[in-house]
Amino acid sequence: MRTILIVDDSATARRIIQQCLEMIGCAGCEFVHATDGIEALGILRTRDISLLITDMNMPNLDGTGLLKAVKGSPKLNHIPVFVISSLTNPALESELKSIGVDKIIYKPASPQKLLDGIEQTVGKEFFE
Template sequence: MFQTIIIADDSATARMFIKRCLEIAGYDSATLLEACDGREALDLAKANQADLLITDLNMPVMDGQSLLKRVKSSPKLVGLEVLISSSLSNPAKEAELKELGALAVLSKPITPAKLMDVLPQLAKPEETTWG
């Protein structure tokens, strides 16, 4: 289970909604950090031992794709998983983002069901419980 999650979106409403979705999906005990752009998210990622970054694709200062590239090229952020959210439906862009290292691309609006579908795939193997 992810302990520290960074939510990066230029919309405060979207960040609040993602936080609520994470709580509903069972991440109510996780530390949730917020960033209003990619630069702030990168700074938070470098300053905290985050497990997951949920980022919007289109943001000012640094967009989600640039943020993804920076995260994946930083030795300090090797273990940080990245989930991208986008209001655009573009299979070619989704494939490009996955090739760059995004583990999933979710279309907005993000819902608890969408998160619950994708978050088990992102869990680290040692955290998976077999029933």
């Protein structure tokens, strides 16, 4: 079973993302939630995560910090990372791409945006 880690300090945002994923065929996946980058890194060290979806603006360790930690780690850098952000900002997009983000999705998240992201980066086999 694939495990998807959703990181956002807003319970509403986490719930919306999970509902969107369930609607596009991830209902059989296990969902794990974290409220910031520090908590997410703790989970990433102990769990086998297939997809990491993170907010940008969070306390303690934000999305950029989490992305740097994941993509800079030989043990974790194979994990696809989607960043979900309310800030539609080309300069920020360039910065995130230089760190290695796999997909940037602008809020509000929707099933179609997540489906496109998964198909473009991980491939349709993610749903098998």
